[in-house]
Amino acid sequence: MPGNPAAPDAIGEPVTELDEFWLETARTAVRESVASLEEAAKQLISAVTLVEGIYFAAISFSDLRKVMAVQGPEAWLRIGLFVLPIVIWLVCLFFAVRVFTPRSYETNLSSPQIAEQLYRELVGYKHRNLKRAYWALLAGFVPLVVDVVCYLRLIDGPG
Numbered sequence: 672m673p674g675n676p677a678a679p680d681a682i683g684e685p686v687t688e689l690d691e692f693w694l695e696t697a698r699t700a701v702r703e704s705v706a707s708l709e710e711a712a713k714q715l716i717s718a719v720t721l722v723e724g725i726y727f728a729a730i731s732f733s734d735l736r737k738v739m740a741v742q743g744p745e746a747w748l749r750i751g752l753f754v755l756p757i758v759i760w761l762v763c764l765f766f767a768v769r770v771f772t773p774r775s776y777e778t779n780l781s782s783p784q785i786a787e788q789l790y791r792e793l794v795g796y797k798h799r800n801l802k803r804a805y806w807a808l809l810a811g812f813v814p815l816v817v818d819v820v821c822y823l824r825l826i827d828g829p830g
Contacts, residue, residue, distance in 0.1 A: 701790075708797040712770035715804050719763050722808075726756060726815070737826060752821060755814040763807035769800040 686694075730753065739749055774796065778789040 704794050705797065708794065708801055709770055712767045712801055712804065715767045715801070715808065716764060719760050719767070719808055723757060723760050733822065734826060735822070749821070752814060753818050756811045756818065759807055759811035759814065763804045763811065766800045766804035766807060770797045
């Protein structure tokens, strides 16, 4: 069996059953990584949709008109403050949906190196978008907390 002349001969211990287990586990993780990223994105989309629905319901049943009973720039500031979580959560949805957005990749199925590079690029793209979506979800809770505090402070009347 001729080896690669540039590569040194590997001398080591034989592969154990435990080594085989971990190698197979790693292979399975690689095979399933795209599906797990897409499943996480689906769950994130469901969660954001639920959070936005709850937020809309809370606003609908609140006495928000009393809190918004101001004029001028302060009114726009308050409106912006109460709309900001929705905008941020829409950004979250944008990135989560991008996990599923098809992209075209050039590859050569006869080249393992190019195939590996393609796979890494595909997984990297999906992972980056999923991370952005998670950060946007978390970021949306910051103005939500500010909204709740402002609402509770201003419910007795503006000013």
